[in-house]
Amino acid sequence: MITINNYEDYFLRYTDAELSVEEMDMVQVFIDSHPELGEELDALIATRISSDEIEISKVDFSSLLKNEKIEPVTIGTLIELLHEEADQPKEILAKIESNEVLSKEWNLLLKTKLEDEIVVFTDKQSLYRKESSSRPVLYMWRIAAAAVFVGLMLLGGYKFFTKDSGITTEFVNADVKVKDTVLAQEKAIASTSENIDLPNRVDEQKEKSTLEETINGKEQNGKTERLLVRETKEVENRKQQQNLKFNSPLEKNSPQTNYNQIVKEENKVLQNPIVASVEKKEQPKNDVLKKTEIIDVDLSTVFAENATSIATTASYNDDESTILYMKASKLKDSKLGMAFGKLKRAVKSKIGLSDEEISLKPIEINLRSK
Amino acid sequence: MTAKNYNDCVTSYADNVYRFIYKSLGHEEDAKDIIQLSFEKLWIHREEVEEEKAKSYLFTVAYRCMIDHIRKSKRTVLGVSISENRMSTVENSYATKRVIEESLATLSEQQKQLVMLKDYEGYSYEEIGEITGLNLSQVKVYLHRARLSMRNYIVKYENIL
Numbered sequence A: 001m002i003t004i005n006n007y008e009d010y011f012l013r014y015t016d017a018e019l020s021v022e023e024m025d026m027v028q029v030f031i032d033s034h035p036e037l038g039e040e041l042d043a044l045i046a047t048r049i050s051s052d053e054i055e056i057s058k059v060d061f062s063s064l065l066k067n068e069k070i071e072p073v074t075i076g077t078l079i080e081l082l083h084e085e086a087d088q089p090k091e092i093l094a095k096i097e098s099n100e101v102l103s104k105e106w107n108l109l110l111k112t113k114l115e116d117e118i119v120v121f122t123d124k125q126s127l128y129r130k131e132s133s134s135r136p137v138l139y140m141w142r143i144a145a146a147a148v149f150v151g152l153m154l155l156g157g158y159k160f161f162t163k164d165s166g167i168t169t170e171f172v173n174a175d176v177k178v179k180d181t182v183l184a185q186e187k188a189i190a191s192t193s194e195n196i197d198l199p200n201r202v203d204e205q206k207e208k209s210t211l212e213e214t215i216n217g218k219e220q221n222g223k224t225e226r227l228l229v230r231e232t233k234e235v236e237n238r239k240q241q242q243n244l245k246f247n248s249p250l251e252k253n254s255p256q257t258n259y260n261q262i263v264k265e266e267n268k269v270l271q272n273p274i275v276a277s278v279e280k281k282e283q284p285k286n287d288v289l290k291k292t293e294i295i296d297v298d299l300s301t302v303f304a305e306n307a308t309s310i311a312t313t314a315s316y317n318d319d320e321s322t323i324l325y326m327k328a329s330k331l332k333d334s335k336l337g338m339a340f341g342k343l344k345r346a347v348k349s350k351i352g353l354s355d356e357e358i359s360l361k362p363i364e365i366n367l368r369s370k
Numbered sequence B: 001m002t003a004k005n006y007n008d009c010v011t012s013y014a015d016n017v018y019r020f021i022y023k024s025l026g027h028e029e030d031a032k033d034i035i036q037l038s039f040e041k042l043w044i045h046r047e048e049v050e051e052e053k054a055k056s057y058l059f060t061v062a063y064r065c066m067i068d069h070i071r072k073s074k075r076t077v078l079g080v081s082i083s084e085n086r087m088s089t090v091e092n093s094y095a096t097k098r099v100i101e102e103s104l105a106t107l108s109e110q111q112k113q114l115v116m117l118k119d120y121e122g123y124s125y126e127e128i129g130e131i132t133g134l135n136l137s138q139v140k141v142y143l144h145r146a147r148l149s150m151r152n153y154i155v156k157y158e159n160i161l
Helices: A007-015 A021-033 A035-046 A061-069 A075-082 A089-098 A100-111 A136-161 A167-192 A198-217 A224-241 A259-271 A328-333 A335-351 B003-025 B028-044 B051-073 B078-089 B095-105 B109-119 B125-132 B136-160
Strands: A294-298 A313-317 A323-326 A363-366
Touching: A007 A021, A007 A035, A021 A035, A075 A089, A075 A100, A075 B136, A089 A100, A100 B136, A136 A335, B003 B028, B003 B051, B003 B109, B028 B051, B051 B109, B051 B125, B095 B109, B095 B136, B109 B125, B109 B136, B125 B136
Parallel strands: none
Antiparallel strands: A294 A313, A313 A323, A323 A363
C-alpha cells in the first residue's frame, strides 16, 4: 500500500522499472490522488538514460559475458581450486584476492593440503629383477629338485654298480665265450696251417692247454679277463719270435681299447691265432689313481639296459678292480652332469660366485670295498 | 614393459607407493609386504602394462592389496595407532604440521587415502577413481568432505589457541 510516507521508494523502483504491473498501477492511482507529487515522479523518470544514448561500440561485451559466467565463489569452489580441478582458476583467484572473507577461507583450506613428505623404501634391491630370472620361490624348488635328483642318481648308481649281475657277470660270461672260441679256433688253425712245423705245433698245443687251464682256473675270478689278456700277450710274443706268417689288422689297436672292444677283439684274435694286445692307458695324474693303470670301459653296451642312467664311458681300474672313473668331460654330457650343472648354477646365483670359482670335478664310485 | 622398464619403476615409484601405503596403514612391515606384492604383480603382468601407466597400475594394485589386508586383519585400532605413531614421530615438528597430521588422522581410511592420492601424488579425480574403484562423483564428494573435516579441525585448534 503506497502512503505519503513510503511513496519515494515506490517512485524509485518505478523509475528503475522494478515494480510489478500491479504495483505500477498502484503508483498511478497514488499520483492521481496526489497530483502535486506527479512532478517529482517525472523528475525521477527524467534521470533515466536512453539506450539510444549509449555508444555500443565502446562497450566491452566480452568482459561482460565472461563475468556473467563466473558462478558465485563458494567453499566448494575453493576446494575445487585447491584440488586443481576448478574450471576458471585465474578468475576465482582474482575474486579471492578482492574478497576478504574468501581470502581467509582460502588460506584456511590451504593449510589442509598435505606437504610433500619424503618416505624412502629402503629395500628396493629386493624388488629389482632380471629378465631371465624367475620368482625366488622357484629358486628354492630348483635347488631342492636338483639335490633330490643328484641324491637319487648317486644312490641308484651305487646300487646298480654293486649288484653281482653287473660287471662280474659280464666279465665271466665274456670269458666263457672266449674260452670256447679259443679251443675251436686253435683246432682249426692246427689243421689248416701248413707253414707251422711240428715243434711249433707242440708249443702251440702247450700254450693252448696252458691258456685253457688258466681260464678254467680263474673262471670264477673277476680278473679272468685281465689274465686272459696277459696270456694272449705271451702267446703273441712267442709266435712273433717264430716268424709266423699271419698278419692281423688288430695289431693296430688303439691305445684306448674299451671293454667291449676287448671282448670283440678277443674273439677275432681267436679266430685268427694272432693275439691282440691291449694297450694300457697312460697313468693319470689323479692322486687316487696314480698307482694304478686304467682301462677305459665303454658301458653303453656292457650295461645296455641301463645305458642312459649315468654315463656311457668310464674307466676301470685294472689292478685294484675297485674304481670306476668318469671323466669330467664325459660327466658334463651325462644326465648326472646336467644335474650337477643345475646345482652349480643354483649355487652360483645364490652365493654370487663366478664361473671360475666353481668347478666340476670328476666323480669316483667305489665298486667293491677291500 | 621390459625388465629395464620394470626396474626403472622400482627406482621411481617404490618410495611413492610405500609412502602411500605406510601412511595409510601406519605399519612398516605390513606396508613392505604390500609393496613386495604390488611389484610382484607388476612383474608378472609386465607384458600387459604400458610403461606410462605403470605408476597408476602400482597404486591400484597396492591400494587393493591394502584394502584386502585391512579387511583380513580387521585392524579396528588402526586409526588410534596411527595417530599415536604420528604424534610420536612428529613430536618435534612444527605445530601446524602436527595439527594437519592430526586432522588427517581423524578422517576415515578411505578419505585419508583419497587425500593422500590427491596431495602427495597429484592424481586427478578420474585417476583416483580408477585406482580406488570409485566413480567420479564419489571421489569428488568424499574428498570435499575430507577437506572440510580437516578445515574444521584446524579451525577448532586455532580457536583453542
